Amino acid sequence: MEYMSQEGYDKLVAELHQLESVELPRVREAIAEARAQGDLSENFEYHAAKREQGRLLGRIRFKQRVLEFARVIDTKRLGSDAVGLLTKVEMTNMVNDSRMTYTIVSPHEANLREMKISIKSPVAEALLGKKIGDIVEVRVPAGVQKLRIESIELTGG
Numbered sequence: 001m002e003y004m005s006q007e008g009y010d011k012l013v014a015e016l017h018q019l020e021s022v023e024l025p026r027v028r029e030a031i032a033e034a035r036a037q038g039d040l041s042e043n044f045e046y047h048a049a050k051r052e053q054g055r056l057l058g059r060i061r062f063k064q065r066v067l068e069f070a071r072v073i074d075t076k077r078l079g080s081d082a083v084g085l086l087t088k089v090e091m092t093n094m095v096n097d098s099r100m101t102y103t104i105v106s107p108h109e110a111n112l113r114e115m116k117i118s119i120k121s122p123v124a125e126a127l128l129g130k131k132i133g134d135i136v137e138v139r140v141p142a143g144v145q146k147l148r149i150e151s152i153e154l155t156g157g
Contacts, residue, residue, distance in 0.1 A: 002070050005086055005155075008109035009072050016063040019056060027053045066108055081152070083127040085119050088153040091127075094135065094146035103155055104128075123147075 004012075027049055034046035073086060083089050083104065090101045102117045104127070110118035117124050123145075126138040130149055138145045 002066060002106055002108065003073050003085055004070055004106035004109055006072050008106060009067075009070055012063060012067055012070070012108060016060065016067065019060050019063070024053070024056055024060070027056055081131060083124075083130050083149065083152055086155050088155050089127055089149060090151040090153075091147045091149050094148055099150070 030049040031046065031053060034040075034043055034049050037043060037045070040046050085104055085106070088101060088103045090099065092099050100115075102115050102123070104119050104124045105116045107118040107120050110116055110121070119125075119128070122140055123138050126136045127147075127149070130136055132149050132152055135146060135148045138147060
């Protein structure tokens with residue numbers, strides 16, 4: 001089972017709809033056009049379109065599977081006293097005294113540009129269940145970071 005926000009679930013549904021209703025028909029049309037050109041053994045356009053169709057069908061199956069096991073979290077039932085899924089955590093790196101804020105989300109919603117990290121990431125796993133004022137040591141590729149939790153806020157996703 002994969003827990004996620006309503007926003008993440010809706011985005012996944014929209015992506016799946018786009019793939020099924022726009023991308024896949026476009027590729028199938030390209031295959032039909034290439035097939036109409038005759039000899040398929042040396043037809044680059046045909047083979048490229050077939051590869052694209054296979055890639056798209058794989059993405060569609062993956063997204064369908066994620067949605068099949070997805071459960072939208074009712075944020076009204078979550079607490080904001082400890083770090084968990086869909087919480088925004090402000091913390092200070094104790095080594096260089098820099099501040100950062102991340103939102104803990106499902107792996108399918110993670111996006112570093114939006115400061116959303118996967119609940120399965122090393123930082124999020126170390127923070128889970130911790131409270132304001134706690135100091136956490138996190139092993140990251142660059143070594144060990146000491147982080148102090150400054151604030152925890154429940155988000156809508």
